[in-house]
Amino acid sequence: MRMQRWAVASLAAVTAMLVAGCGGNNAGADSSSVKVAVVYSRTGLLAAYGKNYVDGFTAGLDYATHGSGKAGGHKIDVTYADDAGDPAKATDAAKQYIGAGYRIVAGTADSGIATQLGPLAAQNKVLYISGPAATDKITGMNRYVFRSGRQTYQDVATAGTFIDDPAGKNVLVFAQDSTFGQGNAAAVKAILGAKGAQVSQVLVPGTATDFTPFARQAAQAKADLVFVAWAGATTLPMWQALDQQKVLSSTTVVTGLGNAASFSAYGSAAEKISFLSYYFPQATDNPVDTAMITAIQKAGSSPDLFSPDGFVAAQMIVHAVEGAGGDNVDNMIRALEGWTFDAPKGSQTIRAGDHAMLQPMFQATLVPQGTSWEPKLGKVIPAATTAPPGT
Numbered sequence: 005m006r007m008q009r010w011a012v013a014s015l016a017a018v019t020a021m022l023v024a025g026c027g028g029n030n031a032g033a034d035s036s037s038v039k040v041a042v043v044y045s046r047t048g049l050l051a052a053y054g055k056n057y058v059d060g061f062t063a064g065l066d067y068a069t070h071g072s073g074k075a076g077g078h079k080i081d082v083t084y085a086d087d088a089g090d091p092a093k094a095t096d097a098a099k100q101y102i103g104a105g106y107r108i109v110a111g112t113a114d115s116g117i118a119t120q121l122g123p124l125a126a127q128n129k130v131l132y133i134s135g136p137a138a139t140d141k142i143t144g145m146n147r148y149v150f151r152s153g154r155q156t157y158q159d160v161a162t163a164g165t166f167i168d169d170p171a172g173k174n175v176l177v178f179a180q181d182s183t184f185g186q187g188n189a190a191a192v193k194a195i196l197g198a199k200g201a202q203v204s205q206v207l208v209p210g211t212a213t214d215f216t217p218f219a220r221q222a223a224q225a226k227a228d229l230v231f232v233a234w235a236g237a238t239t240l241p242m243w244q245a246l247d248q249q250k251v252l253s254s255t256t257v258v259t260g261l262g263n264a265a266s267f268s269a270y271g272s273a274a275e276k277i278s279f280l281s282y283y284f285p286q287a288t289d290n291p292v293d294t295a296m297i298t299a300i301q302k303a304g305s306s307p308d309l310f311s312p313d314g315f316v317a318a319q320m321i322v323h324a325v326e327g328a329g330g331d332n333v334d335n336m337i338r339a340l341e342g343w344t345f346d347a348p349k350g351s352q353t354i355r356a357g358d359h360a361m362l363q364p365m366f367q368a369t370l371v372p373q374g375t376s377w378e379p380k381l382g383k384v385i386p387a388a389t390t391a392p393p394g395t
Contacts, residue, residue, distance in 0.1 A: 035238065039107065041082075045114065047086055048087075056263060060314030061315065064314060075321070115142075120138035134153070135153060152313045152314070154361065160188065162365040172202075173202030174201070176222060178206050178208075179205065180207070204227075206225075215242045227255055232257060233260070264306065272379070281366040282365065283349055301378065319345060341359070342355070349363055
């Protein structure tokens with residue numbers, strides 16, 4: 005009799021545990037987590053850009069989740085991995101996290117890395133949102149790939165707004181011989197070449213330390229416009245070489261405005277350069293930008309060039325998870341395609357057909373500010389003006 009009572013009691017206890025467990029799972033669906041792997045350059049040549057991105061991402065996640073860290077009741081569980089600018093290291097990290105069940109990968113300022121993570125996303129059917137990587141190859145790569153920043157086409161189209169009709173003009177691209185630089189050269193040929201410009205290029209090996217021979221080639225080209233595409237730690241000696249060879253004083257030179265730390269790299273040449281700008285804090289004035297700047301400053305950092313890329317990536321992830329009701333990748337893709345939203349730069353749209361990020365761009369100059377330089381807004385270039393061809 006005792007054994008029978010024990011058995012009944014045990015069965016009741018087990019049943020109660022199962023019922024409690026089932027109730028916990030149903031009620032607890034709102035508290036499940038969505039795992040996100042952020043792959044970025046914490047170290048390496050693009051570490052400064054990586055910091056911009058992560059500062060923005062942290063601020064954006066707090067903003068988009070209203071401080072809860074949750075989207076649609078699901079906790080956004082973020083893990084950060086350092087790619088150190090190494091494609092092999094980045095893909096190894098992405099594979100590790102994808103294998104561990106992560107359904108979202110975001111990040112990287114390196115175009116060479118992004119072009120490897122994109123196919124990996126398609127192979128494993130996970131969502132990939134690239135960061136500041138600018139190569140046009142990311143747009144339309146596959147249905148799993150999105151971008152949170154601008155692309156090379158938008159940079160070049162903005163540069164083209166500095167000159168009159170390019171027909172018959174000689175345009176020189178001066179760039180690093182990298183995925184980033186080659187992408188810029190291809191974009192200039194595609195955009196300005198299609199309008200009648202004669203486009204040539206000087207591509208500088210990444211191992212170069214003496215830029216004088218390459219600057220001399222630029223001077224000898226006698227171009228009507230020199231478009232400079234450069235990033236990383238060698239910016240200062242490159243500009244010094246171009247200035248010494250009189251390139252900056254003999255033609256119109258347009259380049260992308262870099263992060264705040266690079267402003268001093270132009271030296272006295274700063275006032276000789278026309279800048280296309282992706283972002284700087286004085287370029288916009290809207291509630292989202294104010295929220296981003298305030299959050300980053302409160303955390304002890306400064307908003308900078310690629311802060312919006314991280315911020316927008318977080319906005320996209322939150323919107324995707326909310327729209328999908330979790331981490332169903334097909335549903336996340338549908339939620340993102342065609343989405344128009346307010347971002348730090350203003351209104352942005354994810355084009356449904358190829359996932360291009362349509363966004364405003366800017367013209368800027370650098371003006372003296374005490375012993376340093378400060379960007380000044382010239383014109384706001386509407387998103388439609390720089391929209392890449394596509395659907």
